Amino acid sequence: MLFVFKFALLDNYNVFCLFRCSIILVFTKFDNDEFELNLQLIKHQPCAFRQDKSKWERKVEFEGGNEKEGPKLIPRPNETNCYSIGGKVTVYSEFKGEFSIYLELRSSANKKQVPEQCNNRREDGCGGFGSCLYCDACQTLETNKELKAQLLLDGKPISCGEGVKPGIYENMELAFCLPNADEMLKSQGLTKETFKSLIQSEDGGNNVHSLGVFATIYVFDRDVRKLMQTQQKVENVYRKSKKSLFKDEPLPPDVYWSLPFNSLIKEQRAFVVCHKIFGNVQIRTQPIS
Numbered sequence: 001m002l003f004v005f006k007f008a009l010l011d012n013y014n015v016f017c018l019f020r021c022s023i024i025l026v027f028t029k030f031d032n033d034e035f036e037l038n039l040q041l042i043k044h045q046p047c048a049f050r051q052d053k054s055k056w057e058r059k060v061e062f063e064g065g066n067e068k069e070g071p072k073l074i075p076r077p078n079e080t081n082c083y084s085i086g087g088k089v090t091v092y093s094e095f096k097g098e099f100s101i102y103l104e105l106r107s108s109a110n111k112k113q114v115p116e117q118c119n120n121r122r123e124d125g126c127g128g129f130g131s132c133l134y135c136d137a138c139q140t141l142e143t144n145k146e147l148k149a150q151l152l153l154d155g156k157p158i159s160c161g162e163g164v165k166p167g168i169y170e171n172m173e174l175a176f177c178l179p180n181a182d183e184m185l186k187s188q189g190l191t192k193e194t195f196k197s198l199i200q201s202e203d204g205g206n207n208v209h210s211l212g213v214f215a216t217i218y219v220f221d222r223d224v225r226k227l228m229q230t231q232q233k234v235e236n237v238y239r240k241s242k243k244s245l246f247k248d249e250p251l252p253p254d255v256y257w258s259l260p261f262n263s264l265i266k267e268q269r270a271f272v273v274c275h276k277i278f279g280n281v282q283i284r285t286q287p288i289s
Contacts, residue, residue: 096163125228
């Protein structure tokens with residue numbers, strides 16, 4: 001899973017960069033400890049569900065937690081920039097099939113703001129970084145480098161063919177990976193030096209900043225990539241018809257939520273697992289000498 005957050009402090013520069021002046025959160029440091037990003041997990045919790053009103057079928061529910069109690073964010077051994085959340089997991093009904101995972105990423109809790117867009121998505125509708133759909137989630141993170149999230153049982157990917165029976169599990173995890181900072185800056189045409197200069201010239205001598213990050217994980221137990229493929233085509237046609245729309249500029253909310261796949265999320269239907277993560281990002285830079 002990728003966490004994305006917005007740098008509002010860069011808005012004064014009118015720089016169109018990194019998801020509308022956003023960057024990808026990584027748990028790493030740049031050379032010589034000049035620039036560091038760290039995530040503080042505030043809490044994570046299952047999405048609200050009501051048997052009589054919810055339009056989605058709750059098949060699996062992960063236990064909630066926060067910085068003081070409950071399941072914590074755990075680094076994955078031998079997997080760079082990869083992490084997992086475990087704890088008590090309730091499987092309400094049999095879970096199997098060619099499931100996919102959609103990661104919705106926001107820099108604000110405001111529901112009126114559209115999520116961060118997906119960048120570098122393949123033609124089949126899968127992959128990329130941002131708010132993206134990850135298909136073939138039964139593969140391993142090692143064999144499929146583009147796969148950023150998966151469900152694990154006893155440390156191994158859940159077999160799509162065998163699935164999981166109803167019950168209480170303490171050996172199931174949600175695993176996700178983050179790209180490194182150099183890759184993300186390069187993909188947006190920025191160097192470390194340029195980015196640090198923008199941050200440091202704005203901070204007024206304060207070398208620590210804190211920003212919020214919000215993510216929702218949706219799991220589908222059926223193939224939904226055709227909806228995403230159709231969505232890509234519709235979005236491309238719309239963008240070509242709007243010459244005033246920048247390449248990476250977000251779509252208007254009414255257009256965004258009317259797209260085939262996005263409408264599933266807006267109407268909260270079709271998925272079988274839903275989990276929310278809230279955190280704070282601390283950005284630390286060395287003062288300019």
